[in-house]
Amino acid sequence: MREIHCDQITAAVAKLCVEANYFLGADVVQALEGALKRENSPVGREILKQLIENADIARAEQVPLCQDTGFTVVLVELGQDVRIVGGSLVDAINEGVRQGYQEGFLRYSIVGDPLLRKNTGDNTPACIHVEVLPGEVFKLTVMAKGAGCENMSALKMLKPSDGIEGVKGFVMKVIKEGGGNPCPPIIVGVGIGGTFELAAYLSKKALLRRPLGSHHPEPTVASLEEELLRAINESGLGPMGLGGRTTALAVHLETYSCHIASLPVAVNIDCHSHRFKQIWL
Amino acid sequence: MDAEAIRLTTPLTDEDVSRLRMGDRVLLDGILYGARDAAHKRLVELIEKGGKLPFDLAGQVIYYVGPTPPKPGQVIGSAGPTTATRMDKYAPVLMAKGLKGTIGKGGPRSKEMREAMMVYRSIYFLTTGGASALIARHFRRSEVVAYADLGPEALFRFEVEDFPAIVVNDIYGGDLFEEGIRRYAR
CATH class of the missing domain: 3.30.360 (Dihydrodipicolinate Reductase; domain 2)
Structure with missing residues (x-):
């Protein structure tokens, strides 16, 4: 042992x-740079540039x-x-x-x-x-x-009859109600299935997928991730909610078996300052 | 950005706020007070009891911030904005005492808050959430003026230079959140 x-x-x-807290992941920086290429709102572009510069400063000066x-x-x-x-x-x-x-x-x-x-x-x-x-x-x-984005997260116990459309509708409702509060561009973690607490846990684990924007191995789940990302970015919220095409950098879904009577859905939001590190001892 | 930005020196006058419009980029110089949830709660309770505030609110601008501790040699640690909507419950009371602007991130702000901004002629400025190392470079001084027991939630007084912000709510009812969605939703 x-x-x-x-x-x-x-x-x-x-x-x-x-x-x-000091070093933003290379995958997140790449996602911000990709978003800057696509963003057509002048205010949104300015914000994305500031975020990329901020990551450079934090890394160079070793500050949060x-x-x-x-x-x-x-x-x-x-x-x-x-x-x-x-x-x-x-x-x-x-x-x-x-x-x-x-x-x-x-x-x-x-x-x-x-x-x-x-x-x-x-x-x-x-x-x-x-x-x-x-x-x-x-x-x-x-x-x-961070709490600004955690506060905009939510969970709902849907009915099985609500199906995939119900899941999509709830995710979009949470994103729209969050508006600019969770500091878009955001990363969206969604947990589908399990029990009440497991759905929430899965949504947190979904945020921890690496690299950012990679897809779930199950094709139906992967295509739902793509569909949701497109819908979220068509919402027009944009960087900081001030309008634009970049509302989310990625949508990650995780699923688990569930009861014949249940369809739990949890949406955990992370801000662009998507900060986690891992180590194997 | 600098070429088109409007330069403003705080405290702000009625004339300053009357020329600002939703979407304007500004650079602020002068004094900002720093306060977030816990300090707001105390300030408003003090006003309700008829007590004397730790500073005169007339013309002032409050920045919603709880900075990280400064490293040796720094004026301030990282100092980006916190979510403004959590202060919607308190801000109108402070605006009635002369507060001319609030700086934070997030929104839209509540209906009551937006109405109060028109009544009391006060602006909501947004500065980029999470650009906290970048924003910290615009601080020249930082001191705790009250509520030190609250740690990062204390009441601060800052001197800033070229502090970058965007006018989100002007005194005429303009709201950049509504305008942004109208322009970019597909």
């Missing part, structure tokens, strides 16, 4: 928090891309033949967040209690998901999830 020490996990999480350095979402893909030693996995992750946010001069954006709303002062706790896999794999994904 393979052993991984908590200190390794803490160090990795700290490093990924900082890198996610956005002042909302996010809720830290950590996905652990844990092989069942791995044993964590030296402490608790959850504590190790939260310590990594604490160190990363302090050392990286990142903003503390978490309140300890949703109703009392006092800042925890170190951006903990993280939102932690663990998936158990066969073997000895240990993979960490650290996402800095």
Whole structure:
């Protein structure tokens, strides 16, 4: 059985928090550059240019891309033949967040209690998901999830009779109601099927697909991704919602089996500052 | 962009805001106050209780921001805008006390907010959400003036130079969100 020490996990999480916030992925930069070629709104073009320049500055000066350095979402893909030693996995992750946010001069954006709303002062706790896999794999994904776009996300329990048209209608409703609030151009993650909570989780995982804009292996799902991307970009919302052709950079769908009576659909939105990094220990 | 941008110095006058129209690009120089959700809640509660505000709102512009901490040698950390619509509940109370502009991202703003902007002659400017390292370059000074206990949600006073923004809502009812969709939806 393979052993991984908590200190390794803490160090990795700290490093990924900082890198996610400073360095925009090459696939996202490419998508912004592609959008700039197609965009015909003068205001939209100006905004896209600013975003590309911003990514350059953040990388060169090693500063956060956005002042909302996010809720830290950590996905652990844990092989069942791995044993964590030296402490608790959850504590190790939260310590990594604490160190990363302090050392990286990142903003503390978490309140300890949703109703009392006092800042925890170190951006903990993280939102932690663990998936158990066969073997000895240990993979960490650290996402800095901004709230402006998270707030525009939504879930609906559709009826099976609503079908694909119902799914498309709900996704478009969520995008249109979000308007300029989630900082378009956005990335749209959609979870279809499962239960109430699984649909939401799938929509988050859909955002983590790499490279950005690649398609689901199932052809019917892939064509739905293309169709939705086209419809979203024809909405006219455009960069920052001020009008244009670039409302979304990508639409990723993930699906799961579901109950004969259900058709859950969750739409999780990420902004253009699409920040996550991964490491295999 | 600079050639066509309108230069404005804050605090703003009625004359300044009356010549602005939806879609105008502006470059702001002068003082901005920084406040987001928690500071707005306190300011409005203070006004409702009849208390004295930590600054005079007349002619001022509030930037909806909670910056990252500055690295050594920086004036400010990354400092892009937060979603303006969350402040719709509070902003009209501040506009009644003289607030002449708000800067954020996102919208459209609520119907009540849009009506209040016409009544109190106040502008909604948008600056690019997530262009936060770029925007930070336009800050010359930053200090916390009140509510330091709120951390990134404190009330700030900034001095800015060539701060880039777009007029989204003018005082005549113009709304660039509506106009944008009308022009680009297919």
